[in-house]
Amino acid sequence: MKPNHLSKIKFYFWLSIKLLFNKKTLFGGSGPLALLGLILGVAALVASQSVMRGFQNTMAKAVIDMSADIQVVKRGRLIESWTEFQKEIKATDPSIQKVLRYAHTEAVVASKGKVSGVLVQGLDMKEVPGVLNFGPRFKAGVLPLEKNEIVIGLGLAKKLDIHMQDKIYIAVPLSTPFESNSLQRSAEEFVVSGILDMGKNDWNERLVISHLKDLQRLTQIGDRYNGAFVKIADSQKAVEVAAHMSQTLEPKYYVSNWYNLNRNILEAASLEKIVIFFVVFLIVIMAAFNISSTLYVIIRSRFKDIAILKTLGFKERNIRNIFVMQGIAVGTLGTFGGFIVGLFLSYGFMWLQSSFGVVPGAIYKIDRIDIQISAIDFLFIYISTLGACILAAYFPAKRGSELLIIDGMKQD
Amino acid sequence: MLQIKNVTRFFKSGLSEVQVLKGINLEVQPSQAICLLGASGSGKSTLLQIMGTLDRPTSGEVNFDSVSLLDMSDDELSHFRNEKMGFVFQFHHLVMELTALENVILPCLVVGENRAEAEAKAVHWFEYLGISDRMTHYPNQLSGGELQRVSIARSLIKNPSILFADEPTGNLDSENSKKVQQLFFQLQKQLGLTLVVVTHDPEFAKQFTQVYRVQDGMISLESPIVI
Numbered sequence: 314m315k316p317n318h319l320s321k322i323k324f325y326f327w328l329s330i331k332l333l334f335n336k337k338t339l340f341g342g343s344g345p346l347a348l349l350g351l352i353l354g355v356a357a358l359v360a361s362q363s364v365m366r367g368f369q370n371t372m373a374k375a376v377i378d379m380s381a382d383i384q385v386v387k388r389g390r391l392i393e394s395w396t397e398f399q400k401e402i403k404a405t406d407p408s409i410q411k412v413l414r415y416a417h418t419e420a421v422v423a424s425k426g427k428v429s430g431v432l433v434q435g436l437d438m439k440e441v442p443g444v445l446n447f448g449p450r451f452k453a454g455v456l457p458l459e460k461n462e463i464v465i466g467l468g469l470a471k472k473l474d475i476h477m478q479d480k481i482y483i484a485v486p487l488s489t490p491f492e493s494n495s496l497q498r499s500a501e502e503f504v505v506s507g508i509l510d511m512g513k514n515d516w517n518e519r520l521v522i523s524h525l526k527d528l529q530r531l532t533q534i535g536d537r538y539n540g541a542f543v544k545i546a547d548s549q550k551a552v553e554v555a556a557h558m559s560q561t562l563e564p565k566y567y568v569s570n571w572y573n574l575n576r577n578i579l580e581a582a583s584l585e586k587i588v589i590f591f592v593v594f595l596i597v598i599m600a601a602f603n604i605s606s607t608l609y610v611i612i613r614s615r616f617k618d619i620a621i622l623k624t625l626g627f628k629e630r631n632i633r634n635i636f637v638m639q640g641i642a643v644g645t646l647g648t649f650g651g652f653i654v655g656l657f658l659s660y661g662f663m664w665l666q667s668s669f670g671v672v673p674g675a676i677y678k679i680d681r682i683d684i685q686i687s688a689i690d691f692l693f694i695y696i697s698t699l700g701a702c703i704l705a706a707y708f709p710a711k712r713g714s715e716l717l718i719i720d721g722m723k724q725d
Numbered sequence: 726m727l728q729i730k731n732v733t734r735f736f737k738s739g740l741s742e743v744q745v746l747k748g749i750n751l752e753v754q755p756s757q758a759i760c761l762l763g764a765s766g767s768g769k770s771t772l773l774q775i776m777g778t779l780d781r782p783t784s785g786e787v788n789f790d791s792v793s794l795l796d797m798s799d800d801e802l803s804h805f806r807n808e809k810m811g812f813v814f815q816f817h818h819l820v821m822e823l824t825a826l827e828n829v830i831l832p833c834l835v836v837g838e839n840r841a842e843a844e845a846k847a848v849h850w851f852e853y854l855g856i857s858d859r860m861t862h863y864p865n866q867l868s869g870g871e872l873q874r875v876s877i878a879r880s881l882i883k884n885p886s887i888l889f890a891d892e893p894t895g896n897l898d899s900e901n902s903k904k905v906q907q908l909f910f911q912l913q914k915q916l917g918l919t920l921v922v923v924t925h926d927p928e929f930a931k932q933f934t935q936v937y938r939v940q941d942g943m944i945s946l947e948s949p950i951v952i
């Protein structure tokens with residue numbers, strides 16, 4: 314930018330501020346009210362976008378914590394050798410950090426006379442760190458240490474009234490190759506060593522986690538397993554790495570990733586976030602109309618000044634820019650004011666939630682609202698608000714700039 | 726330098742049309758001081774505004790050093806005014822939210838001039854006009870005479886070649902009025918400034934070598950002056 318342009322912009326800004334922020338407009342007329350409307354609109358935007366972003370992130374975090382970045386399974390079959398398969402996977406992409414195999418089976422859990430269908434997932438507990446992240450999700454207890462210990466989700470604990478160290482029965486149906494229309498049952502007793510908040514309702518009610526060995530014994534599959542969880546350096550690259558792995562591995566393997574696993578809910582959430590943005594943005598647009606009419610009044614009262622500025626050699630464009638700059642100033646002020654009020658609303662709500670337990674039964678609470686304020690959301694809100702305010706200022710500014718000198722000189 | 730030919734200016738008011746100027750011819754030479762006299766409503770201000778490109782005539786020509794000003798766009802005229810013309814009115818027309826100094830440098834800032842340089846130029850004019858201790862005052866902190874001097878400083882900051890003044894002393898007491906009158910002739914002599922002044926004050930008018938009377942939409946030379 315030429316220094317001349319820069320000093321002109323500085324000049325516009327300076328003069329517009331001088332003409333905007335004075336006793337007349339600050340303490341009289343509809344100026345303060347119009348600004349307040351804008352601040353409230355922006356606050357509503359900040360709060361709603363923060364909640365939605367918080368929801369998305371909580372969701373994504375839960376998925377990555379519970380099932381790593383990438384999952385590989387063999388289509389329709391169990392996998393035999395772990396050492397070879399592990400090597401094969403690691404060879405596909407340099408960003409792969411660690412691999413963890415798992416086996417799972419449909420089962421029925423019985424406790425205190427109640428039963429529920431579950432999915433039992435067997436893991437090498439020693440290998441879990443660095444792939445899955447259960448640690449912060451424990452509401453009580455730890456991962457299974459001893460044989461026949463098991464970890465269940467919050468939802469199941471509530472549904473079947475299961476507590477730490479309770480004994481539960483897990484029954485797995487086995488089909489026999491000899492009698493095609495009958496089922497055998499394989500059941501064992503497990504001790505609950507931990508209760509997890511798995512982050513998603515269906516997991517909390519259905520997923521239980523045991524030692525891989527226990528599951529393999531229960532399901533009589535030997536040392537075979539279903540698939541592997543893969544941890545990579547940057548979770549955000551999971552989609553690309555998974556695609557790359559899928560091309561490199563034999564086609565009998567199916568590769569999925571954390572985003573894909575929850576595509577529906579994640580896409581619905583981001584669509585919802587956009588829809589909410591536009592709905593709440595209507596408040597900002599209403600506020601912009603208010604600002605427009607306020608600026609119109611302010612500019613009308615400046616006709617004499619506009620006329621004299623024109624005699625001094627101000628062009629229409631100069632006058633217009635000065636008043637559009639007022640729109641920019643109001644938009645910026647409104648956005649930052651709204652941001653502060655929005656933060657206040659968000660944190661106020663979180664504080665209420667945590668200190669008074671707005672949602673009862675703290676330990677069973679699944680849908681905690683985790684608010685997340687992101688710079689991108691803020692920037693987006695700022696740009697849109699600024700756009701609305703510039704448009705709001707443009708029309709009165711244009712009207713004012715088109716004033717004829719001889720008409721302006723008559724005003725008094 | 727400034728020449729107007731067959732200038733007419735009609736205003737539409739409702740259904741009827743007011744013919745304020747009916748064919749004015751006038752030529753102003755460089756460094757000349759001319760005075761426009763006339764009854765209230767005779768069209769003096771209208772004529773001055775047309776000469777100063779603040780208004781466009783209904784018909785006729787306005788030429789500056791043989792360049793037709795009416796062929797210029799509004800933006801070109803703004804630029805032209807900024808460079809060549811200064812204006813002083815009966816009322817100071819200062820921006821109330823700005824200090825005297827800030828008001829004076831507006832014509833420099835709008836064309837992107839460096840602020841420090843503009844202020845240096847302004848300081849010179851404040852000193853020249855004897856109001857250098859009033860630079861940081863706001864208009865509502867200044868007397869009528871000081872205000873008018875500030876607006877004169879503003880009209881001079883770009884070193885115009887022609888200065889238009891519409892009843893510049895109309896709002897001043899006789900003492901301040903005298904000083905401002907002297908100032909105008911001093912500017913004409915010292916800087917070679919061309920002056921076009923509208924006044925009701927016969928004492929002021931007497932000092933001009935060329936006095937024109939605006940009457941019935943026409944203009945006539947009237948020197949020596951008879952009031």
Ligand SMILES: Nc1ncnc2c1ncn2[C@@H]1O[C@H](COP(=O)(O)OP(=O)(O)OP(=O)(O)O)[C@@H](O)[C@H]1O
Pocket residue numbers: 719736737738743745763764765766767768769770771772
């Ligand atoms: N925009 C306009 N629309 C209609 N009539 C106008 C307009 N501007 C000026 N007039 C009319 O033109 C005539 C001349 O006005 P002008 O202001 O030029 O008079 P003047 O000689 O300067 O008077 P005064 O000495 O009172 O300042 C007046 O009758 C006025 O009503």
Ligand SMILES: [Mg+2]
Pocket residue numbers: 769770771891
């Ligand atoms: Mg007049």
